[in-house]
Amino acid sequence: MDTPTATTGATTPSDLPADLAIVNCTALLSTSGERAEFAPGTTITIRDGRILAVDTSPAGIPAAAEIIDAGGMVAMPGLINTHCHAAMTYFRGAAEDVDVDAWFNDYVWPMEVNLTERDVYLGTMVAAAEMIQAGVTTFADHYFYMEQAAAAVQESGLRANLGSAFFSSQGAEGIEQSVAFAEAWNGKANGRITTSVAPHAPYTVNDAHLALAAAEAKRLGVKVHIHTSEDIAQAHKSIASRGITPVEVMEITGCLDAGAIIAHGNGIMESDLPLLARHADRVGVTHGPKGYLKFALGPITPIRSLMNVGVPVGYCTDGAASNNTMDILESMRITAILQKQLNEDARWFTSTMALEMAGPSSAAVLGMQHELGVLRAGALADVILVDVGGFHCQPVHDLAAALVYSVQPTDVRTTIVNGNVLMRDRELLTIDRQALLDEFRARAREITDRSHGRSIQDYQAH
Amino acid sequence: MDTPTATTGATTPSDLPADLAIVNCTALLSTSGERAEFAPGTTITIRDGRILAVDTSPAGIPAAAEIIDAGGMVAMPGLINTHCHAAMTYFRGAAEDVDVDAWFNDYVWPMEVNLTERDVYLGTMVAAAEMIQAGVTTFADHYFYMEQAAAAVQESGLRANLGSAFFSSQGAEGIEQSVAFAEAWNGKANGRITTSVAPHAPYTVNDAHLALAAAEAKRLGVKVHIHTSEDIAQAHKSIASRGITPVEVMEITGCLDAGAIIAHGNGIMESDLPLLARHADRVGVTHGPKGYLKFALGPITPIRSLMNVGVPVGYCTDGAASNNTMDILESMRITAILQKQLNEDARWFTSTMALEMAGPSSAAVLGMQHELGVLRAGALADVILVDVGGFHCQPVHDLAAALVYSVQPTDVRTTIVNGNVLMRDRELLTIDRQALLDEFRARAREITDRSHGRSIQDYQAH
Numbered sequence: 001m002d003t004p005t006a007t008t009g010a011t012t013p014s015d016l017p018a019d020l021a022i023v024n025c026t027a028l029l030s031t032s033g034e035r036a037e038f039a040p041g042t043t044i045t046i047r048d049g050r051i052l053a054v055d056t057s058p059a060g061i062p063a064a065a066e067i068i069d070a071g072g073m074v075a076m077p078g079l080i081n082t083h084c085h086a087a088m089t090y091f092r093g094a095a096e097d098v099d100v101d102a103w104f105n106d107y108v109w110p111m112e113v114n115l116t117e118r119d120v121y122l123g124t125m126v127a128a129a130e131m132i133q134a135g136v137t138t139f140a141d142h143y144f145y146m147e148q149a150a151a152a153v154q155e156s157g158l159r160a161n162l163g164s165a166f167f168s169s170q171g172a173e174g175i176e177q178s179v180a181f182a183e184a185w186n187g188k189a190n191g192r193i194t195t196s197v198a199p200h201a202p203y204t205v206n207d208a209h210l211a212l213a214a215a216e217a218k219r220l221g222v223k224v225h226i227h228t229s230e231d232i233a234q235a236h237k238s239i240a241s242r243g244i245t246p247v248e249v250m251e252i253t254g255c256l257d258a259g260a261i262i263a264h265g266n267g268i269m270e271s272d273l274p275l276l277a278r279h280a281d282r283v284g285v286t287h288g289p290k291g292y293l294k295f296a297l298g299p300i301t302p303i304r305s306l307m308n309v310g311v312p313v314g315y316c317t318d319g320a321a322s323n324n325t326m327d328i329l330e331s332m333r334i335t336a337i338l339q340k341q342l343n344e345d346a347r348w349f350t351s352t353m354a355l356e357m358a359g360p361s362s363a364a365v366l367g368m369q370h371e372l373g374v375l376r377a378g379a380l381a382d383v384i385l386v387d388v389g390g391f392h393c394q395p396v397h398d399l400a401a402a403l404v405y406s407v408q409p410t411d412v413r414t415t416i417v418n419g420n421v422l423m424r425d426r427e428l429l430t431i432d433r434q435a436l437l438d439e440f441r442a443r444a445r446e447i448t449d450r451s452h453g454r455s456i457q458d459y460q461a462h
Numbered sequence: 463m464d465t466p467t468a469t470t471g472a473t474t475p476s477d478l479p480a481d482l483a484i485v486n487c488t489a490l491l492s493t494s495g496e497r498a499e500f501a502p503g504t505t506i507t508i509r510d511g512r513i514l515a516v517d518t519s520p521a522g523i524p525a526a527a528e529i530i531d532a533g534g535m536v537a538m539p540g541l542i543n544t545h546c547h548a549a550m551t552y553f554r555g556a557a558e559d560v561d562v563d564a565w566f567n568d569y570v571w572p573m574e575v576n577l578t579e580r581d582v583y584l585g586t587m588v589a590a591a592e593m594i595q596a597g598v599t600t601f602a603d604h605y606f607y608m609e610q611a612a613a614a615v616q617e618s619g620l621r622a623n624l625g626s627a628f629f630s631s632q633g634a635e636g637i638e639q640s641v642a643f644a645e646a647w648n649g650k651a652n653g654r655i656t657t658s659v660a661p662h663a664p665y666t667v668n669d670a671h672l673a674l675a676a677a678e679a680k681r682l683g684v685k686v687h688i689h690t691s692e693d694i695a696q697a698h699k700s701i702a703s704r705g706i707t708p709v710e711v712m713e714i715t716g717c718l719d720a721g722a723i724i725a726h727g728n729g730i731m732e733s734d735l736p737l738l739a740r741h742a743d744r745v746g747v748t749h750g751p752k753g754y755l756k757f758a759l760g761p762i763t764p765i766r767s768l769m770n771v772g773v774p775v776g777y778c779t780d781g782a783a784s785n786n787t788m789d790i791l792e793s794m795r796i797t798a799i800l801q802k803q804l805n806e807d808a809r810w811f812t813s814t815m816a817l818e819m820a821g822p823s824s825a826a827v828l829g830m831q832h833e834l835g836v837l838r839a840g841a842l843a844d845v846i847l848v849d850v851g852g853f854h855c856q857p858v859h860d861l862a863a864a865l866v867y868s869v870q871p872t873d874v875r876t877t878i879v880n881g882n883v884l885m886r887d888r889e890l891l892t893i894d895r896q897a898l899l900d901e902f903r904a905r906a907r908e909i910t911d912r913s914h915g916r917s918i919q920d921y922q923a924h
Contacts, residue, residue, distance in 0.1 A: 089853075092868070093860035099808040130853040293799035294867075296808040324867035325854050334796070337755035346561040346758040391551075391592040392787050392871070394899060395906035398555035405756075405786035406554070409854070410872040437856060444857035 017063035018045035018052055019419055025070035025385065026399070027054055027375055028077070031356035036400040044075055046381040049190065049418040053377050068414065068421075070385050074399065076355075077373045078137025078159075078382035078417060079328040080362035081317055083225070083263040083286035085143045086152070086326070087115070087123030088319030089130070090440075094448045095321055100231070100295050108321055109455040112144075114447045120145040122440045124152035129431045130326045131158065132422045135412035137382040139326075140261060140286070140316075140366055142198050142225050146181050154189045157422045157430045159382060161261075161366050163198025163225040167457055168206045175199070175209050179216040186222060192418055194366075196225035196261060202249040203234060204457060214254035223259040223282070223367060226250070229267035231297040236267075247272035256283055261365060263316065265301045266292055273302075277309035284365030286316040289334045291323040303335075304343055312369075314362030327409055332358050336404050351400035381419040387411045480507035480514055481881055483526035487537035487847065488861070489516055489837055493818035498862040506537055508843040511652065511880040515839050530876065530883075532847050536861065538817075539835045540599025540621075540844035540879060541790040542824035543779055545687070545725040545748035547605045548614070548788070549577070549585030550781030551592070552902075556910045557783055562693070562757050570783055571917040574606075576909045582607040584902045586614035591893045592788045593620065594884045597874035599844040601788075602723055602748070602778075602828055604660050604687050608643050616651045619884045619892045621844060623723075623828050625660025625687040629919055630668045637661070637671050641678040648684060654880055656828075658687035658723060664711040665696060666919060676716035685721040685744070685829060688712070691729035693759040698729075709734035718745055723827060725778065727763045728754055735764075739771035746827030748778035751796045753785040765797075766805055774831075776824030789871055794820050798866050813862035843881040849873045 027042035043058035044051060061067060088108075095107035115123075120143065131139060138159040141149050146164040153160045164181035166174030175197075182195040197217040199205040205213070205226075217224045229235045229246040238246045247268060250256050256275060259282030268276070268285070276283055287301050303313050315331040317323045332354050339349035363373030371380045386407055388396055393406045415423040422430050489504035505520035506513060523529065550570075557569035577585075582605065593601060600621040603611050608626040615622045626643035628636030637659075644657040659679040661667040667675070667688075679686045691697045691708040700708045709730060712718050718737065721744030730738070730747070738745055749763050765775050777793040779785045785793075794816050801811035825835030833842045848869055850858055855868045877885040884892050 090857070091859070092856070093858065093863040096860050096863045097809050097812040103808075126853055126856060133853060290799055293803040294808065296802045296806050298803075298806065324863065327854065334799075337752055337796075340758045341755040341760075344758050344760065346565075346756065347559050350559040389899075391588055391595060391895075391899070392789065394554070394588060395552065395903055396555065397553070397906070397910060398558050401555040401558045401786065408872060409870055433853075437851075437853070441857055444859070448859060 016047070017065060018047045019064065020046040020066045020068065020416070021062045021064035022068045022070050022075055022383065022385070023058070023061055025073050025075035027056070027075045028355070029054070029375065031352050031359055034352065036352040036355055038074070038399050042075070044375065044383065046419045049381055051375065051377055051379050051381050054375050068385070072389050073385040073387055073413060074403065075375060075383055075385055076403070077359045077375055078384050078415065079135045079358060080314060080366065080372060081131065081136050081139040081326065081328050082284070082314035082362050082365045083140050083142065083261065083288070083316035083318060084127070084326065085319035086127035086139060086141045086149060087120040087143055088321045089126040089326070090119060090123040090444065090447050091319070091321035092324055103295070103322065105455065105458065107450070109457050110450040111448050112456045113452060113454045114449060115144065117145045117148050119443055119447060121148035121152055122436070122443065124149045125156060125431065125436055126440050127320070127326050128152055128156035128158050129428060129433070129436065132156065132415045132428060133412065134327045134329060134409035135384040135386065135415055136326065136328050137384065137415060137417045138366070138372060140196070140225060142263070150185050150188065150193055153193055155430065157417050157420050159192045159417055161194045161196055161225070163196035165198045165200050167200050167204045168209050169204070169457065175212055178213070182220055182222050186220065190418065194222065196223045198225045201227035201230070202238065202246045207249065207253050210249065210253035210255055214258040217258040223261050224255045225261040226255065226263070228262045228265065230264045232267040232299045234267050235269055245269055245272055247275055251275050259283060259367060261286060263318070264288065264292065266297050266299055268302055268306070273305055273309050276306065276311045280310040280312070282367065284312040284314060286365060287313050287335060288316040288318045288323055288331050289338050290330060291318045294322065300338065300342060303339055304348070312361045312364035313357060314365035315358060328358065329407060329409055332404060351398065351404040354404045355400055381416060383416045384412050385414040387413050478509065479525035479527060480509045481526065482508040482528045482530065483524045484530045484532050484537055484845065484847070485520070485523060487532035487535050489518070490536060490538040490817070491516070491837065493814050493821055496814065498814040498817055500536070500861050504537070506837065506845065508881040511843055513837065513839055513841050513843050516837050530847070534851050535847040535849055535875060536865065537837065537845055537847055538865070539821045539837055540846050540877065541597045541820060542776060542828065542834060543593065543598050543601040543788065543790050544746070544776035544824050544827045545602050545604065545723060545750070545778035545780060546589070546788065547781035548589035548601060548603045548611060549582040549605055550783045551588040551788070552581060552585040552906065552909050553781070553783035554786055565757070565784065567917065567920065569912070571919050572912040573910050574918045575914060575916045576911060577606065579607045579610050581905055581909060583610035583614055584898070584905065586611045587618060587893065587898055588902050589782070589788050590614055590618035590620050591890060591895070591898065594618065594877050594890060595874065596789045596791060596871040597846040597848065597877055598788065598790050599846065599877060599879045600828070600834060602658070602687060604725070612647050612650065612655055615655055617892065619879050619882050621654045621879055623656045623658055623687070625658035627660045627662050629662050629666045630671050631666070631919065637674055640675070644682055644684050648682065652880065656684065658685045660687045663689035663692070664700065664708045669711065669715050672711065672715035672717055676720040679720040685723050686717045687723040688717065688725070690724045690727065692726050694729040694761045696729050697731055707731055707734055709737055713737050721745060721829060723748060726750065726754065726780070728759050728761055730764055730768070735767055735771050738768065738773045742772040742774070744829065746774040746776060748827060749775050749797060750778040750780045750785055750793050751800050752792060753780045756784065762800065762804060765801055766810070774823045774826035775819060776827035777820060790820065791869060791871055794866060813860065813866040816866045817862055843878060845878045846874050847876040849875050
């Protein structure tokens, strides 16, 4: 999809020193061909939040305010979490071994009644810490009290696409705050924050609100981030109640035309594919199989069919209340093994394809395919350094396979976003671990209280 | 399956001080009920390689030669890898994105021609290091040059069940060396080594050799460790060529009666279940789903059916050439999500059941259900300490879920086998990391050479 423009020689666009230079790394240059291309001995220079050059034959150490020696490390694009509910780290492990209906009605929606604005800040910060530690540099978040999530993004240094969720049960107020948030926060935090308009789902948001969301997203130049055809049961219910699939609802309300981040699409049907294909330049699907299997959802996102018609698919974790972790390496690994099995083809979904989905494809789901997911001059400087020297990666006969099938989150030694080092050799630089965990834990028990008998929504209502 | 006999008060069977005491841990006491039982503030004392007491209400710090403060840690039984080919770490990543036939014929069997005795030692040592780091304390190994694997077990301090593989194509020599190894090494390394007789599979070993293997295993009081019905294709081929399933071959040759470790059983059929059930006290099935999905094997081990008839199933990793890692936490996690999906029941295969399979069930597969897989007075002292304080585990609403769905291998801080500390706070105490990796890597390229055109066996032959 994207061709790397690796430069040779120590040429930089100007004579100013770089802000940061990563030297001696093995750089992941491209995943668009048959086999991932890696270049050893590479220098990556960064200035003003962007990659200046990826120099595979450096003449020496470049002039830079900071130099990171990445000997023995793989430099790769920061990982992208295309759909989550970051603050739901608060509910990690609080709704286990239950089906989707019980998960929503008996656990999550009653528990979400308890969330304060501060809780959303704390939960998002914990998610941010976990993601930085696992090499995730961008996340698309779909939740409530999103000013608090934005504060966590500003403070943690991560990049995020933020959407303030709404239900039609909230009346006009719901959609208005979602649009107002998208308008107010787009481009904030030195551009690290982008936004979406975020209707919850076609079964909780009516067509008029979906149409308005689409129109407002278009006006603002942002996407509609929404749950659609999360499982086949939702698709069947939509057909039974109104004769069309949830994706067709997205089409007739203008959401596909506006551009959409679709979570999770396990219920996407054959007949939906042409519709999605027609909007492949602006619509993408997010995929987080750990939670789908855990929920025993049945059919899984038809990734091969979507790829065949050019619709980008990216990895996600969803919220920690269903996925338990915010680990995109894990999403990638489970996707890779599952895709081989589901397509009955051990030769398909190669490690290179798995990495292509992590980089350019996940970036495309967020509409940032020229900015993120690639190590290339001009791209945003979101880079992670991964140590493949551990016993569990050795020997490295196939570096792509090591990244997909062997590395552990703790092998991510350094995480850089927008040219800023957020974690250096496993040390978090923007988050005070103990203070955050102390405050976070103090509220954990209270936040799972369901004795009040209230709920923010009813799942059977759709 | 096993009831913990937690003692209260600082009573130990004798007045001698313990060799080792683990204090302040949260101990996993039982997984046999509806919900796993954990006891905070517990002291575990160890002497002569066995657990003296699991004291949930300790009066103070016990007398012990060594004390480990496990504050904030979960103490659980060391993990058990019920089937692997440890030395195949050498081929990690060397046969990627290929189907089973190509994997054997074009890659692994040609590469195995290159293996020297020293290579098996080195490959097994690397596997041992990786397993100790991931909390695996026992592994069942099925490979060649097993004296070298035994040396790696002795040196690393791990516990292992070792079987020297043979094909009928080797003639009488094959089975003779397998039996001789089983006889010579059973009980060695202070009892840490037990053995099996190890025919490769019913499709590479004839009935006469299987019958002899069964008889010899019975004579020695060890098991037959064998690949059987690895996938449904093997079962279908067996039925087509001789009218019975591979499990029925095991029955008529006496292998089930002798007791068997069956890898991997994905092709176990409905009609096999009564046969297996009749030998449930001595036969178990090993399960490593990462590799099965990666190979797109189709049907997966019918764990629910096996459990229903009382046949124990344990986790395994198989070799790193197919599974890429030797990580039982990963095998457990993938098994848990996959079992929910395959059984279309999000409420089944709870975290507690996943842990029960890691402990008592995996121990039973090796015939060691009263020795391993439980923290209980009298059991062998194989214990791991797991830190659940990381962001990715917090908050801990459900400790069993944290262990199954959130922990990372690096959360295993300390690994104890037979009362000996093999890793303390992530530091390997029995393995010289750099020296081992240096020698291991030096041979890695040579070992994957396939230009000689030879092979140790032909997979299509069955």
